[in-house]
Structures are given as structure tokens and as C-alpha cells.
Amino acid sequence: MNGFHLKVNNLSKHFLLHILKGKQVRAFEGVSFEIKPGEFMGIAGVSGSGKSSILKCIYGTYVASDGEIFYQPEQGQVRELTKDSARQLAGLRGHEIGFVSQFLRPLPRTTTQDLVANPLLQTGVAKAEARLQAQELLGRLGIGPELWDGYPVFFSGGEQQRVNIAQALIRRPRLLLLDEPTSALDTENQAVVVALLEEAKAAGVTMLGVFHDPALLQRLSDKVITLSRGKQVA
């Protein structure tokens, strides 16, 4: 390994809002950092400072306005994600890069266990096997068997968030992007999620996380960058 797993160079994001007569909104500007394989980097900052936007640029949900994102896949050459086609980015999702968003987006007519098993099914894993893995992961996150056949739309916020985490973890991505994965959880469930994240870290998963709770951020992170009004201040 020649060093980094993910390297972000002078990354910027502006939104150009045509429907508001070309108004420009700045998300963040000139952000640079480097994450080594297996490292956990945290992003700190108040709401609206551009933390989540950085994650979304890396995941391809946002189109970066300027700068470079270098990614070292498991096999092959370093890729520059801002120049990759949509098809190439889609290929990285799941197995290489996983994303835990703040909110769960349930699929219609899909039970909890199938929702979590869904990413595995798409890679060709047999249904029974995928369900088994989903059940195990859900069990560990405190979602009991009585909820496995329930529909997540009816779940509480905390339960939905845990289903969301399970959905991202089941593919065992090499890089995990975490967008406030514990914001709706009580301390007990937060501890469960943190334990799971620490376990993933011990298994060598590289992580980039946004957390509101500074104590949690310090506990999990090997290093932290801080954003203020879209600029990197530390």
C-alpha cells in the first residue's frame, strides 16, 4: 500500500440554483485531507457547515464543483472519482463505498429483513443466506425477530436508523461514509452502534464520519477535521 485509501484535494462544492435566477449557494470550499486504510476520520462543525456535503461529493450524490477525490480500490489503479462516469461510480457503491444517511428510505412492500438483505441479493447471494445475514445483523442492532417481518415505515426514528445502518454494513464496504448515524438514538442504542463501528474498524474498514456529539467523535476518530461556514479551519 502506498499510503492513502482516500485523498481529497482542494475540494469545493457550490450549488447553482437556476430556478432562483442563478443564485449560488456555497456548501464548502478548499477542503483537503487524506485517510489511510483502516483509519477513522471525523468531521466536526456546526449544522450547515458543509459536513454532509463532503460525504455526498465522495459518494457521487453531489457533483463536486472543483478539486479532486482520489480513491484506491481493492484492485487496480487509483481512481479520480470526480472524473469517473456515473456507471463507474455506481460500480463502487456497496462493496467499495457504503453510505449511512441520516434517514432511512424504505422500499415499498419490502419487509425489514428483506430491505437489509436487498444489497446482498443484488450481488447474487441466495435469498435464504442473505436473510440469515440480515437477521443476524438486525439482532445485533437490537431489532428483534418480531420486527423482521414488519415494514420499516411504521418503525420509530431510532429503529429506522438502525435498519439504515444494517443496510449499509451488510455489504461490508471497504470505506464507510457515516452521516450522523446515531443522531436519533438513545445512549444505550448508541453504545450498540458504536461497538459495531469499532468492530468494523478493527476489521480494517476505513471510515469517514459526521457526528454531532463531540465526545463520540473524539472516542471514535483517529483524526478530526473541523469545518466552519464551509471552510476547513482545523
Add this chain to the structure above:
Amino acid sequence: MSIELEATTRDQSLEVETPLLVVENLFKRYGKGCAHCLELTGPEQDTNHCRNCGALIACAEVNFEIYPGEVLGVVGESGSGKTTVLRCLYKDMEPTSGRAFLQAFDNGQTDIFQTNSQQTRYLQDFLMGMVRQNPAMGLRLHITAGGNIAERLLAADWRKVSEIRERSSGLLDRMEVPIKRMDDYPAFFSGGMQQRVQIAKALANQPVLILLDEMTTGLDVSVQAGVIDLVKEVQRESGVAIIVVSHDLGVIRLLSERTLVMKNGRIVESGLTDQIMEDPQHAYTQLLVSSTNY
């Protein structure tokens, strides 16, 4: 009883991937046309009509590719040319110009817009399937549901009655159409059921590409969710590539990985579906996304 849908080509390797279908410069014009048609129409002019000659440009400069096992979404307002693209691909209509290459057809060497009638039949009956917005166009409403599927199997050289019967009942069952309704006429089916029969029909010959034209428009949400769910499952099982045309962003979001946005006959934006929804770049896409609650 469930039916095994044999996997067609499924290629996971991204580096050396050959597209399943490449469309180059697809252009469809109604009317004589003039030299200024292209510059006088399109999203900037906000019209499909050439004011110089009065011709109507249904679609122009349409370029895209789709890969094996992929679901590609196409969104846009009414009259943006979505259906025209599909109908040209399915050989329902003749494009004015442009080329398209299907990997499964002559190894992607022959332009599918330049085929003779025999080759066209082969394309429609063996390689592609289409689900139309209006079931009356996609099905023969006064032939039984099973008969509709059998007709397609016959066209693809199936000859044994028992096999045809088994395959059609298996497909209908897979699409959750009750087997006892197999010998009923689709004219007496509900809209959702008619669409499911259409999908079963499209799947019958294990095509490499399925074209879905507004398949859930007009269905109520619970039936819509059911149809979408079935399409997703079948896609996963069989690995067939799908082009989904819809004006409903919710449908596109649920089904497709990549999306094209069309306006006035042109593709104005393309990208990952979540990128189109959360960070739309083109003015029209921003308007479209901000107009919905998805």
C-alpha cells in the same frame, strides 16, 4: 410454483465492460425539415416546433448506452420524446437518422435501425420486450391471458403445447396473476393485472432488454408498488437490462441506478439517480425535482 428465469448475460467486471446497447445521435422528425431545425428547437428555445419550416422534432441528438443487468431511467415532461426513443428502439417507428447497436444482435456490428423485416422480427420476438402505457396496445384484450403469452412464445419458435402452457402459467404465477384467470380475457382484468400480464408477456422469451413505457401510470399506489416490486425482483433474478420511461420521479428513484432527463426532445442531463434527485445540474431538472415531494 415459481418459475426459474434463466440469467442472461451478467457482467460484474467494470473495467472491460461492453455496453449492451449503444444509441448514437438518434433523431426523429415529423415533417420535411430544414437546415435550421436543430438550432430552432430544444430546451433553450423551449419548443419542439421548428418555426422556420413547421417540422416537429420529437427527439434529436440522443446518445446513451446501457450495460448488461442495468436499469436505466428516463424522465421528462409530456412531449419530451421519451416514448419516441423507446418506440424507435423497439422498431415501432422509423427514426429519421441515427444508429443503435445491440450487443446480442450480430455482436453489436449491425445497426438495428437498418434491419430488414426478418431481422426486425428477430429483434422484437427474441431480444427485446416492451410494456406499453396502454394495455390495449400491448395486449390483445380478446385473446386469453395465457394466449397472449403463448402467441409470443410461438413467435419465438416454441412449438410444444404442454411446454408453452407450462411456461405461460409459470410466468403469470410469477407476476401474481391468479392461474385460474389464465384462460380469461385481459379485457376483464383490472389495470394493474393487465400491466402484470404485459410484463409476463415481455419476459416470456427471456429478452436481453425490456422497455417499460410508463407502466405504472394510472395505477393506484399500492398496485403500483406491487408492480415495481415485481419488476425489481424479476430483474434481479434474470439479470435482464431495463429502460424505464416515466414522468414519475418516485418510480425512477425506486427502479433505476442511472437516469437520463429529457426535455423538448433532447437529453439535458444524465447521471446517478440520487445525483439527479439531490444535486440536479440543469435548470429543467431543478424545476422538475423541486416540483415533486420525492
